[in-house]
Amino acid sequence: MQATSEVGRQGHEARAALLAREEEARPVIQLEGIHKTYTMGDVEVHALRGVSLTIREGEFVAIMGTSGSGKSTTMNIIGCLDRPTRGTYILDGQDVSELSKDERADIRSRKLGFVFQGFNLLSRTSALENVELPMLYAGVEAAERHRRSVEALHSVGLAGREQNNPNQLSGGQQQRVAVARALVNNPALILADEPTGNLDSRTSVEVMEIFQRLNRERRITLVLVTHETDIAEYADRVVVFKDGRVKKDYKVTAPRDAAEELKNLPAVDDDDEETGAAELADAA
Amino acid sequence: MNFLMIIRIAFRALARNKARAALTMLGIIIGVSAVIIMVSIGQGAQASVQAQIESMGTNLLFVSAGAQNVGGVRSGTGDSGTNTLTVEDLDAIRREVPSVAMVSPQINARAQLVVGNQNWSTSVQGVSEQFPEIRKWAVGSGDFFTDADVRTAGRVIVIGQTIADNLFPGQDAVGQTVRVSNMPFRVVGVMARKGQDPQGRDQDDTAFAPYTSVQKKILGSTRVSVAYVSAVSAEATYTAQQQVGDLLRQRHKLAAGVPDDFTVRNMSDVAEAANQTNSIMTILLGSIAGVSLLVGGIGIMNIMLVSVTERTREIGIRMAIGARSSAVRSQFLIESVVLSLTGGFAGILLGILVSVVVPWMLGWPTLVSTASILGSVVFSAGVGIFFGYYPARKAAALDPIDALRYE
Numbered sequence: 001m002q003a004t005s006e007v008g009r010q011g012h013e014a015r016a017a018l019l020a021r022e023e024e025a026r027p028v029i030q031l032e033g034i035h036k037t038y039t040m041g042d043v044e045v046h047a048l049r050g051v052s053l054t055i056r057e058g059e060f061v062a063i064m065g066t067s068g069s070g071k072s073t074t075m076n077i078i079g080c081l082d083r084p085t086r087g088t089y090i091l092d093g094q095d096v097s098e099l100s101k102d103e104r105a106d107i108r109s110r111k112l113g114f115v116f117q118g119f120n121l122l123s124r125t126s127a128l129e130n131v132e133l134p135m136l137y138a139g140v141e142a143a144e145r146h147r148r149s150v151e152a153l154h155s156v157g158l159a160g161r162e163q164n165n166p167n168q169l170s171g172g173q174q175q176r177v178a179v180a181r182a183l184v185n186n187p188a189l190i191l192a193d194e195p196t197g198n199l200d201s202r203t204s205v206e207v208m209e210i211f212q213r214l215n216r217e218r219r220i221t222l223v224l225v226t227h228e229t230d231i232a233e234y235a236d237r238v239v240v241f242k243d244g245r246v247k248k249d250y251k252v253t254a255p256r257d258a259a260e261e262l263k264n265l266p267a268v269d270d271d272d273e274e275t276g277a278a279e280l281a282d283a284a
Numbered sequence: 285m286n287f288l289m290i291i292r293i294a295f296r297a298l299a300r301n302k303a304r305a306a307l308t309m310l311g312i313i314i315g316v317s318a319v320i321i322m323v324s325i326g327q328g329a330q331a332s333v334q335a336q337i338e339s340m341g342t343n344l345l346f347v348s349a350g351a352q353n354v355g356g357v358r359s360g361t362g363d364s365g366t367n368t369l370t371v372e373d374l375d376a377i378r379r380e381v382p383s384v385a386m387v388s389p390q391i392n393a394r395a396q397l398v399v400g401n402q403n404w405s406t407s408v409q410g411v412s413e414q415f416p417e418i419r420k421w422a423v424g425s426g427d428f429f430t431d432a433d434v435r436t437a438g439r440v441i442v443i444g445q446t447i448a449d450n451l452f453p454g455q456d457a458v459g460q461t462v463r464v465s466n467m468p469f470r471v472v473g474v475m476a477r478k479g480q481d482p483q484g485r486d487q488d489d490t491a492f493a494p495y496t497s498v499q500k501k502i503l504g505s506t507r508v509s510v511a512y513v514s515a516v517s518a519e520a521t522y523t524a525q526q527q528v529g530d531l532l533r534q535r536h537k538l539a540a541g542v543p544d545d546f547t548v549r550n551m552s553d554v555a556e557a558a559n560q561t562n563s564i565m566t567i568l569l570g571s572i573a574g575v576s577l578l579v580g581g582i583g584i585m586n587i588m589l590v591s592v593t594e595r596t597r598e599i600g601i602r603m604a605i606g607a608r609s610s611a612v613r614s615q616f617l618i619e620s621v622v623l624s625l626t627g628g629f630a631g632i633l634l635g636i637l638v639s640v641v642v643p644w645m646l647g648w649p650t651l652v653s654t655a656s657i658l659g660s661v662v663f664s665a666g667v668g669i670f671f672g673y674y675p676a677r678k679a680a681a682l683d684p685i686d687a688l689r690y691e
Binding site for chain 1: 289293296300597598600601602603604605606607608609610611684685688
């Protein structure tokens with residue numbers, strides 16, 4: 001415990017410098033006055049009531065909020081799965097607020113990577129083929145597809161598991177296949193929707209370790225939606241939604257370091273939960 | 285998105301549910317093979333009729349007494365109570381029409397043939413001595429009767445093989461005497477075996493006597509119902525048909541505008557009539573089989589709809605990671621076409637196999653036509669596209685958010 005905190009503080013100064021530079025970094029996501037209204041029968045549901053949010057290149061942002069807060073709707077809009085009713089969304093320098101269904105599919109293919117709570121891998125399909133799938137739709141040729149999939153699986157620590165089908169992999173391994181799939185088209189942004197929701201605490205740390213490594217080593221912009229405060233603690237910045245608006249938006253001064261925690265976690269440790277709660281109190 | 289890739293994706297998806305895919309294909313297999321078998325039986329029958337007709341010679345004309353007009357289709361009745369065709373008409377045709385080589389009336393009579401205590405009721409046809417040549421039907425043993433026998437109305441008879449087998453079992457019939465309607469006739473020859481005609485009648489169960497003898501001694505009438513006329517060559521057949529017609533109109537003193545009281549038909553008319561009957565049969569059989577192909581198609585649509593519902597999540601995943609609606613639509617459409625085409629090819633193989641076995645097992649002639657095979661391929665691909673389109677469109681229209689949330 002003590003050791004972890006020490007390392008965390010040491011890394012803090014270096015990161016502070018990094019964050020200073022990130023202020024000038026190119027914005028990847030620019031949401032301006034986003035409204036989203038669903039019509040359910042005669043009732044109008046205002047899911048988002050004017051959300052403005054800028055996320056810059058290389059940031060690791062956790063979006064939090066209770067259900068009904070609008071975080072999932074925001075996620076869907078950021079992920080180009082849905083369009084805002086009103087407002088502007090500029091993704092990687094391109095206005096995507098008014099794009100058609102097919103244009104949004106192309107944007108998802110080129111600029112976005114998704115990681116879901118339920119892994120959402122194709123069953124009875126090997127890890128390799130699952131990872132190849134986004135490139136298939138992006139029109140990458142076969143040899144290149146294979147090379148990049150193997151590389152991506154390797155980078156998430158699944159070398160040698162290429163031919164396993166999802167049902168032959170553990171939950172953590174499946175989620176890592178999903179991360180590899182999200183990575184493989186070199187997206188501007190990876191969106192993770194409750195990626196640890198179906199995982200035990202140790203596996204959650206493992207997945208967060210991969211996210212942190214991708215963020216720090218490859219400067220991949222990450223947006224993570226979660227309702228678990230201890231998971232949000234791994235991010236550099238937390239955005240809290242409430243009633244369709246951004247309620248809080250703050251930098252995490254000392255994010256948890258998953259790699260360090262893993263070293264101190266030889267086996268699944270129930271104390272992990274308490275650690276998370278303690279550090280959240282710190283951050284707040 | 286490469287087309288081959290989509291085909292591979294489709295095959296993989298089908299391979300995940302092998303039993304279901306096989307059962308769905310079975311509908312198409314049965315449909316396609318039924319079409320091929322039915323059409324091959326129909327066309328086999330048609331081909332055998334054609335072969336029979338062609339074997340009768342292409343320079344043959346039929347002249348029959350009377351004419352009937354049913355729904356615009358004119359045909360000689362040969363038996364309408366009219367006496368419009370006479371032996372003299374036939375003599376005139378033989379004498380005066382240069383393009384005509386040979387003429388023979390055919391006067392049908394039923395008679396009982398008796399030899400000792402054996403008897404055989406059969407058809408005795410009064411013909412001329414030129415009959416074997418006109419009909420290209422050789423005499424097996426002995427000889428046909430001569431023009432002298434015709435002139436003198438001689439009591440001579442040539443019998444078919446079936447009669448010879450029944451009245452003279454194990455002996456040579458030539459030179460023997462049979463009693464026809466209680467008159468002794470000398471058997472001068474036995475016809476070569478001819479087998480069944482397309483309607484299944486035994487052509488060897490017939491005896492031939494000079495038409496003069498049949499008219500005077502058996503029927504007691506001078507009526508001629510039908511006659512065979514052969515043109516000098518196949519090319520002259522049409523000319524002969526015209527000239528025979530003109531001569532008969534002239535002889536029957538028919539004024540212009542008065543319809544013919546006789547009918548002259550050539551073999552291609554007969555062939556056409558037979559063809560028409562057979563085509564109708566083939567179309568009928570084929571369409572009944574086609575219905576089963578349609579049912580197979582509905583089976584495909586059903587299974588594709590189930591598949592789209594079942595794989596809603598998969599569709600959501602594909603869309604989320606960048607699949608356009610068109611890629612999803614193509615995938616499901618191709619799955620359906622793969623099902624129907626694979627079923628189609630299997631059906632073609634089964635159809636050909638059965639078409640080969642049927643003549644051997646049931647004795648029906650069959651003819652597998654390339655048209656029916658090509659037609660089946662095109663039709664089953666069409667079934668796949670037609671019945672796969674709606675489920676594929678449904679898949680493509682899914683919203684990725686809802687599809688991902690689908691349990």
